[in-house]
Amino acid sequence: MTARKINRIAVFTSGGDAPGMNAAIRAAVRTATKNDLGVMGVRFGYQGMIDDDFIEMHHHSVSNILQHGGTILKSARSEDFRKAEGRKKAVENLRKHNIDAIVAIGGDGTFRGATVLHDEYGFPVVGVPGTIDNDLFGTDETIGYDTALNTAMEAIDKIRDTADAHDRLFLVEVMGREAGFIALETGIATGAELILLPEAVKKIDYIRDSLNKVFKVQRRSSLVIVAEGDETGGALSLAEKLKDDFGKYEMRVCVLGHLQRGGSPTSHDRVLAGRLGSAAVQALLNGHTSVMAGVLNHKNALTPMHKTWSEKKSIDFELLELAQVIR
Numbered sequence: 001m002t003a004r005k006i007n008r009i010a011v012f013t014s015g016g017d018a019p020g021m022n023a024a025i026r027a028a029v030r031t032a033t034k035n036d037l038g039v040m041g042v043r044f045g046y047q048g049m050i051d052d053d054f055i056e057m058h059h060h061s062v063s064n065i066l067q068h069g070g071t072i073l074k075s076a077r078s079e080d081f082r083k084a085e086g087r088k089k090a091v092e093n094l095r096k097h098n099i100d101a102i103v104a105i106g107g108d109g110t111f112r113g114a115t116v117l118h119d120e121y122g123f124p125v126v127g128v129p130g131t132i133d134n135d136l137f138g139t140d141e142t143i144g145y146d147t148a149l150n151t152a153m154e155a156i157d158k159i160r161d162t163a164d165a166h167d168r169l170f171l172v173e174v175m176g177r178e179a180g181f182i183a184l185e186t187g188i189a190t191g192a193e194l195i196l197l198p199e200a201v202k203k204i205d206y207i208r209d210s211l212n213k214v215f216k217v218q219r220r221s222s223l224v225i226v227a228e229g230d231e232t233g234g235a236l237s238l239a240e241k242l243k244d245d246f247g248k249y250e251m252r253v254c255v256l257g258h259l260q261r262g263g264s265p266t267s268h269d270r271v272l273a274g275r276l277g278s279a280a281v282q283a284l285l286n287g288h289t290s291v292m293a294g295v296l297n298h299k300n301a302l303t304p305m306h307k308t309w310s311e312k313k314s315i316d317f318e319l320l321e322l323a324q325v326i327r
């Protein structure tokens with residue numbers, strides 16, 4: 001812990017946007033202003049830090065934003081920040097604006113960047129977990145995950161209607177670059193016949209056999225939920241591997257893609273964002289640095305930032321077993 005005096009903080013969002021980021025920005029800004037801290041927003045994440053894209057923020061700068069998806073501060077994935085020269089420029093700009101500490105809202109890439117800023121320049125940083133993937137160690141849920149689950153579930157329910165009307169086999173791909181959280185929970189919520197995740201790799205023969213049982217023998221509509229990061233290479237690649245066996249049965253593929261990232265956050269994500277955006281500023285005021293503010297067993301918890309990506313958050317394997325029992 002550092003006990004450095006903080007007068008002014010910067011807040012930014014980075015990496016893939018997630019519904020609820022605006023609610024997190026609002027909570028951070030309002031907690032800061034209530035504690036008499038100045039706040040600057042950085043637009044476009046680390047790239048904006050390098051390009052000097054800073055804006056002053058006040059209580060009213062964040063009015064009427066918590067119900068909207070996306071991020072008012074914009075987001076980016078910055079190649080320049082990976083270079084020492086880019087980071088030097090970013091720190092020069094932070095110092096120019098008299099920033100004493102930063103609140104970084106995003107996923108593992110965002111936290112890797114914040115950790116480097118802290119380690120190289122001693123900059124106080126606290127992270128807020130904002131990603132639909134839910135793949136950060138140190139928090140039971142990330143901001144945006146619940147909304148993405150519900151968006152995907154509603155879309156898959158619609159796919160089920162048409163699959164059922166034709167008794168078709170659908171391969172539906174959901175997001176989750178290296179993690180199967182979205183696939184697992186949407187698979188259960190939509191009664192999928194098969195769920196394929198990077199955490200529980202299934203051989204192609206197993207996939208064929210399972211689909212033979214439910215789809216060919218029982219001849220009923222079947223949904224396979226495939227995480228984009230699954231070993232099969234995603235839904236399109238799986239369709240290619242299955243085409244000789246199931247091609248003649250009007251197999252269809254649907255990649256849900258970025259629609260899972262947009263939309264108004266659920267109440268759950270808004271509350272989580274409020275809690276964690278505020279907790280991050282409180283943590284800075286209490287002298288913490290290089291930590292992420294998360295929620296563990298319903299309580300706020302700080303986790304060393306490097307652990308959020310260096311340790312792996314596991315999916316719930318009991319849920320995966322449950323999916324097989326009740327499908």
Ligand code: F6P
Pocket residue numbers: 016077107131132133175176177228261
């Ligand atoms: O990390 C969030 C996420 O939506 C992943 O699920 C997905 O793999 C990735 O971002 C897509 O990134 P981009 O929007 O840059 O294509």
